[in-house]
Amino acid sequence: MHQLFVTQIYQTKINTDFKDLKKEIYQIKKVDILGQKWSKNNYQNGYTSYGSLDQLHKLSSTFLALEKKINRSVFKYAQNLDYNIKKADLKMTRLWVNIMPAGTLHAAHIHPLSVISGVFFVDTPVCASAIKFEDPRLGLFMNTPPLKDKTNKINSRFYSIQPKTGDLLLFESWLKHEVPVNKSNKPRISISFNYSWS
Secondary structure, three states: OOOOOOOOOEEEEOOOOHHHHHHHHHHHHHHOHHHHHHHHHHOOOOEEOOOOOOEHHHOOHHHHHHHHHHHHHHHHHHHHOOOOOOHHHEEEEEEEEEEEOOOOOEEEEOOOOOOEEEEEEEEOOOOOOOEEEEOOOHHHOOOOOOOOOOOOHHHOOEEEEOOOOOEEEEEEOOOOEEEOOOOOOOOEEEEEEEEEEO
């Protein structure tokens, strides 16, 4: 049996001061009027700085310190992917924060013009949404029979990862993913980012 064209998702833990990080994220939300307006139209019930402040690693020492920790994992992931590039070739280009209260969702999407994307989970309360990934071949199956109710994860068409506070997930930016409705009564707080190469 040959297992070909594998999609790799890198998962690890990062230790940081979650209390200070969470406090700064809420301070950003409070002053980010443009982001609040963007979120009202594009991120129902929630807040994201994606449409306003998306380079927080260049504006805050807190996020710069987090970037340095993420960098180490990104290079390890790039090695696992057999990318023929140097460590210095990968650069974080965007970093933004997300607050998802109960009832908020994030529809399926990719991260264009990037090579590696990821999420760092600052606060994932009980019953908070998982992150759901889609098989990139989904539109090509055509006449494939339905799958069994219980399938091996390598044969799944969708795969969800239930993150915990402190988890870092990395994936190639072309991989479609979504965040289903948050059913927790507490906000799910995360930091998203993109890396490009030169």
